[in-house]
Amino acid sequence: MSVYNIGPVLLKEIEGLAKEKFLDKEALLSIFELAFSKIYSKHYGTRNDIRVSIHPETGDINLTRHRLITDEVTCPFKQIHSKDTLNAKGKIVDGEWVESLPLLEFSRSEVSSILKTLQHETQEMERKAQYEEFKSRVGEMVSVTVKRLEGRNVVVDLGRAEGIILRSELLKWENYSINDRLKAYIYAVRREQKGPQIFLSRTHSGFLHELFVREVDEIAQGLIEIKGVVRDPGSRAKVAVFAYNFTSKGRNFSPVGTCVGIRGNRVKAIQEELKGEQIDVVLWSQETPEFIVNALSSVEVLKVVVEKGTNQYTVVVPDGQKNLAIGREGQNVSLVCKLTGTNINIMSASEEQKKRSQDLQERMGLFVQRLDLDEFLAHFLVLQGFESLQDIVFTSQEELMQLEGFTLEIAQELRARALEALEEEEKNHRNMFVAHQGDPKLMELCSPYMLEALVANKILTLKDFSELSLEELEDYLKGVRHGLSSQALGDLIMKARTLCA
Known part of the structure; x- marks a missing residue:
């Protein structure tokens, strides 16, 4: 087919490629123009400014040479004297002298070169488009299919691209096979030479956040706000929620109760997705001591004492509840610290009483020794x-x-x-x-x-x-x-x- 009547076929190919690869038609048109320009530059001399434009509606190919108009020519290939334009064939476009050139037929090797250029540029364009798309989707939960296993890592199909779930981003006892369906959370996208590297997770706190958004309509509607999520993946998690207006559709509601659901049905659905991970939904508070009490959930708190000028809090619980407050291997108090952003020391009531007595004696001793006071006055000051x-x-x-x-x-x-x-x-x-x-x-x-x-x-x-x-x-x-x-x-x-x- 002659280069003069290739237009309709060319446009059809561009439109098909744009649809298949989800690419911009105008950008693909520019890639074709670039590929043609490289070949014609070899025919007419690489020192000349040779450009090819393709009409976006008809596909007609227009070949032109561009030179700057000047009164002092230093490069005859890219410049033309203003006097010479009077007799030369061409026209002035945007301050440049533009000459139309005849199209030449391509040899087989030139067609092969064009195809290679198109392939390379299209792949680069596709990779860039994929990177930009998935970069904007960081923080999104998606349903994916297992495509293959690479060691202990899972490669999943994201439609237009592949993603990877590292073994560390899976729950400890999770194992998947090819074609298995699962949900995961996109937490990072990295630009690579062969295409974007998309990282997904099932252990990320954002995954639990998105599960609540999907399961609890009031969160999706903005009536309830998730203030914080912390996890010991597969074992236990705490989610802090809050509603600035506790009234919806003319009735009062509890943010915690709403998220838990009737008979715990909403939380149970999320727990099933997380293979039984225990989830505590607690009420957020701007007042840190109150937030700590809420975060400890089932534990009775007698008092919360803050060390002056620090982020250190001592939480006093009844005798017999200290181990419950701390949790197995310190898990519960560790999650509370992360959720509230504080450092917490758990003490039983008897321990706190003993410590208060010791502190009293130490302070009294300080005043007696350093100020030469009697014990009665020292005790009074304390x-x-x-x-x-x-x-x-x-x-x-x-x-x-x-x-x-x-x-x-x-x-x-x-x-x-x-x-x-x-x-x-x-x-x-x-x-x-x-x-x-x-x-x-x-x-x-x-x-x-x-x-x-x-x-x-x-x-x-x-x-x-x-x-x-x-x-x-x-x-x-x-x-x-x-x-x-x-x-x-x-x-x-x-x-x-x-x-x-």
Whole structure:
């Protein structure tokens, strides 16, 4: 077939290819134009700017040579003097001189070259389209068919592409055969030379999230919001839910009860998909202590105590329920920590009572020893909430005088003794840091009470301090933070890094 009347056949091929590969027709047309241009450039000289355009409706092929119009020609192949355009055949298009060229028939080798170019460019276009499509589908749950097994990994058919479920992304006892149907969650897409690598999972927390969206209409409708999902895949999971408006269709409803379903039918359906994974649906709360209580679900909580300036919480439960709260191998409390974003210590009521008694004696001993007070006054101060020398120093004289039996003289004397003891204590901490050859710049940056903990952990230079993570620093400073928040500690680390830069 002559190149002059190939148009209709060419358009039919492009339309069929676009439909088969789910590609853009205009983009495919550009690929054909590029392939033809490469062949004709060899005929008319590669130094010339040879272009091929194909009419999108008729398929007519138009071959042209393009040159810039200029008054100073440095390259006659790509430039033409403005005077020469007066007698030359062609026309001005967008500031360029465009000449029509006759089409030449292709040899067999040239047809083969065009086909190779088309194949290569089409494959690249298809891979790019697949990558963009599945990249936008990250976070989606899909139904797939097992295509083949590669070792312990499962390759699945996604229609236009293949995906892979790594053994680590399957539940421990799950095994699949070729042609098995299953649901999975797209959690990552990576661009590869041979095409996009699409990763799916059945253990990802997002998979459980999407199962709830599909099973619970109220979540899909936006009446209920999933605030958090944590899993020990195949064993146990916790899902935090919340509804800003607890009224739907004129009646009140419970977000937790709605997600669980009548007689637990909704959760049971999800558990069947997850091979019996136990699921706790709990009510989310903006108040962290309340959220912790809800997340512990079936455990009775007597109190929740937060350590000042930290993310550490102590949860007190009745005697006999501590093991239930912690769970087998710490599973329950670990999931609660992840769900609430906190660090939790579980204590029984008797343990908490014993600890309170010990803390009381320690604080009383501190005041008796460092402030030379009798036990009655020391006990009185502890009961009033004073836990350290800093608490006394930072309490105003007027506030101290409001305590029962306190006069101006007693308040002044107590603050003076506490201040003297505190200064002596801080001096000792600094001397100890210097004795261990600590960096003076680090000593200026940190409070005296932090220095002892830093020495104990062999953090003696500004560089050592700057390389700490916030979690490491918080762990080192347990009990000696004196109200320093996590934000303040993070700022200290960043300041150290700036000074070291």
